[in-house]
Structures are given as C-alpha cells and as structure tokens.
Amino acid sequence: MPSTVALTVARYRPEKESEPTFQTYEVPYRKDWVILDALNHVKDNLDGSLSFRWSCRMGVCGSCGMKVNGTPKLTCAMFLSDYLPGPIRVEALDYFPVVRDLVVDLTDFVRKLKQVKPWIIRKDEKPPAEGEYLQTPDQVDRYKQFSMCINCMLCYSACPIYGLEPSFIGPAAIALAQRYNMDSRDQGAAERLKILSEHDGIWQCTFVGECTKVCPKHVDPAGAIQQYKLTGATHWVKSLLLPWGTR
Amino acid sequence: MNAEPRYTLYHPRWYRRRVSVWWWLQNRSYAGFVLRELTSVFVAFFAVVYLWQLRALVQGPEAYGQFLARLKTPLFLTLDAVAFLFVLFHAITWLNLAPKAMVMRLRGKRVPDWVILSSNYAAWLVLSGAVAFMLLRG
Numbered sequence: 001m002p003s004t005v006a007l008t009v010a011r012y013r014p015e016k017e018s019e020p021t022f023q024t025y026e027v028p029y030r031k032d033w034v035i036l037d038a039l040n041h042v043k044d045n046l047d048g049s050l051s052f053r054w055s056c057r058m059g060v061c062g063s064c065g066m067k068v069n070g071t072p073k074l075t076c077a078m079f080l081s082d083y084l085p086g087p088i089r090v091e092a093l094d095y096f097p098v099v100r101d102l103v104v105d106l107t108d109f110v111r112k113l114k115q116v117k118p119w120i121i122r123k124d125e126k127p128p129a130e131g132e133y134l135q136t137p138d139q140v141d142r143y144k145q146f147s148m149c150i151n152c153m154l155c156y157s158a159c160p161i162y163g164l165e166p167s168f169i170g171p172a173a174i175a176l177a178q179r180y181n182m183d184s185r186d187q188g189a190a191e192r193l194k195i196l197s198e199h200d201g202i203w204q205c206t207f208v209g210e211c212t213k214v215c216p217k218h219v220d221p222a223g224a225i226q227q228y229k230l231t232g233a234t235h236w237v238k239s240l241l242l243p244w245g246t247r
Numbered sequence: 248m249n250a251e252p253r254y255t256l257y258h259p260r261w262y263r264r265r266v267s268v269w270w271w272l273q274n275r276s277y278a279g280f281v282l283r284e285l286t287s288v289f290v291a292f293f294a295v296v297y298l299w300q301l302r303a304l305v306q307g308p309e310a311y312g313q314f315l316a317r318l319k320t321p322l323f324l325t326l327d328a329v330a331f332l333f334v335l336f337h338a339i340t341w342l343n344l345a346p347k348a349m350v351m352r353l354r355g356k357r358v359p360d361w362v363i364l365s366s367n368y369a370a371w372l373v374l375s376g377a378v379a380f381m382l383l384r385g
Contacts, residue, residue, distance in 0.1 A: 014262070019262055094264065095264075097263045160277060164266055207344060209280070210276055
C-alpha cells in the first residue's frame with residue numbers, strides 16, 4: 001500500500017497563462033479518500049490557490065464533476081484506491097469554457113435548460129382547495145429515472161456532438177424535458193416539442209451513447225433522446241397526414 | 248488565443264479548448280461509434296451492386312452471365328467479404344441499441360432490455376433463415 005499518490009491537476013490562471021498547464025501534488029494515500037478529499041487536502045495544506053467546485057460530498061449536488069484520467073466523473077464518488085498506483089490526472093470538464101483551474105462556466109446549459117421548460121405546465125390550474133394532482137406508483141415510475149438528474153454535466157462533457165456543435169441542446173436538458181413530458185400531471189408536451197424537434201434538438205444526436213455510460217445517477221439521457229425521436233417522428237407523420245389534427 | 252493574457256476584474260477570461268479532428272480516437276466507444284457510422288458506406292455498396300444486378304437482368308441472359316462472372320473475381324469476393332463484415336457490425340450494434348429506443352410496457356411494468364434484445368435477434372434469425380431457404384431451395 002503506497003503512502004502517497006501523485007495528483008496531476010490542470011491549472012488555468014487567466015491572469016498568468018493563456019492555456020492550462022499541469023501541476024503535480026503528492027497527497028497522502030488513504031483508502032477511504034475520494035479524489036475530492038485529495039483535492040481538498042491540496043487546497044488546505046499544499047496550495048490554497050487551487051480552484052474547484054464542490055458541495056455535498058455525496059453525489060447529490062452535482063458540483064464536483066471533473067475529468068479523471070480522461071473520463072468525466074463525480075470526484076466525490078471515485079476513490080483514490082480505484083486509480084492506484086497513479087498519477088491521477090484531474091482536469092476541468094470538456095467542452096465548457098474554463099473559468100479557472102477546474103471550474104467551468106455552465107451558463108450555456110442553464111440557458112438551454114430554461115428553453116425546454118422543465119416544470120409542470122397545466123392548461124388549467126385547479127384551485128389549491130381541490131387538493132393535489134394525484135399519481136399512481138406506475139405513473140411515477142414512468143418518469144422517475146429521468147428525474148434523478150443532478151445537472152452535473154458529465155453527459156455534456158462525454159458528448160462529442162456537443163463539442164462539435166455547441167448549439168445542441170444536449171443530453172441532460174432533453175432528458176429533463178422528457179421527465180416532464182412523461183409526467184401524468186403535465187400538459188406541456190406540445191410546447192416542448194417545438195424546441196426539442198428543431199435542428200438543435202433531438203436530431204443533432206447521432207446516438208454515440210456515452211452520455212448514458214458516464215451518468216452517475218443512471219438517468220439514461222441517450223435513451224430519453226431516442227425515445228423522443230420516435231415521438232417527434234410520429235408527430236411529423238401525423239402533421240403530414242392530418243395537418244389540422246396536430247395544431 | 249492571445250499570447251499575452253489580459254486580466255479584467257469583472258469579466259472572466261475563459262479558456263475554450265478546440266475539439267481535435269482526432270476526437271474519435273480518444274476512447275474505444277468513440278471509435279466504435281465512428282466505425283458504425285462508416286458502415287453506411289458499405290450498406291450503400293450493397294445497394295449499388297443490387298441496382299447493377301437489376302440492370303444486368305433487364306439487359307438479358309448474356310449480360311446477367313457477365314455480371315455473375317464479374318462478381319466471382321477475387322476483387323469482388325474480397326470487397327463483398329469486407330462489406331459483409333461491416334454490415335454485420337452495423338446490424339449487431341443497431342440491434343443492441345434497440346432496447347434504449349424502444350420502451351415497452353406490459354401491465355404497467357417496463358419490459359426488460361433482454362426481452363426486447365432477444366426478440367429482435369430472433370426476428371433477424373427467422374427472416375435470414377427464410378431468405379436463405381428461398382435462395383438455396385432452387
């Protein structure tokens with residue numbers, strides 16, 4: 001069992017350098033440490049200038065997504081022991097602009113997420129006095145998987161299409177749109193169809209499938225997109241055959 | 248990118264990495280994906296051969312005999328073998344993706360992936376068997 005492990009971290013300090021460089025730190029090896037613990041050890045003891053995002057340490061907040069040895073991971077979920085003997089290479093997520101070190105700017109995603117209207121849309125809202133909109137366990141089961149998304153952006157970082165075509169709405173936003181489309185309380189599928197079936201929506205996806213592989217919450221965004229392609233295509237055929245029926 | 252970085256207090260100077268032309272060599276699944284996309288060339292190849300066959304058929308027995316003789320040349324046998332491997336790769340990867348795109352529900356429960364997968368493979372085998380039977384019977 002080694003006493004230390006080398007952590008090679010991408011540094012980008014915009015006031016000093018025009019592109020990222022790598023810096024290696026020797027951190028103590030402990031078998032109960034995840035990569036985020038090692039980064040915090042660096043921050044607290046070796047180099048206070050290292051910047052990265054984190055919050056919950058338990059795979060719920062989605063802040064600590066980074067590339068570990070080339071693969072997008074939640075650093076709070078990956079143990080040092082999985083990467084022995086090292087060195088472990090930690091970089092900022094791909095395809096997002098790097099603000100500093102391991103911190104990326106997510107404005108693009110937040111804007112796209114808002115476009116797909118990820119909230120329950122009702123034609124007529126019933127008065128609160130009439131009580132909740134009830135659901136059976138089966139109805140919950142239909143969308144529950146897609147609702148597990150924590151917006152960690154690992155799927156965007158794994159999607160070469162998003163890298164090549166930055167206008168693509170992307171895996172998580174489409175999965176979250178599908179989460180509301182499949183919800184029995186929602187009546188906004190037609191509103192979302194417009195944005196989802198446009199050029200930058202589902203049809204940009206060529207089914208590489210990596211988004212589903214890297215998803216730490218098993219959301220299966222690739223599945224959501226393919227299922228929606230079927231919905232989109234059916235709608236298109238219907239609008240050809242019955243132009244008045246789909247309005 | 249500017250060689251001389253400037254720092255402005257309230258506007259971050261982002262670093263944007265260009266996607267390399269060789270992105271698909273980064274890992275095996277990207278390479279597999281690009282290979283699957285490339286198989287379309289070989290699917291098109293079979294379609295062209297088929298059209299060529301139809302043309303020879305229309306032109307009469309002599310032309311058709313010539314067509315068959317040309318298909319038996321080593322060049323075409325090699326091309327056919329390579330194209331067949333790619334089309335097989337296309338078919339298998341395509342069928343493997345089927346459970347992702349098809350979500351079927353029976354009595355409120357989602358039909359498991361392996362059921363969809365194996366029924367697709369079974370349909371493929373039955374159809375291929377039927378075609379082979381028709382061709383080999385005569």
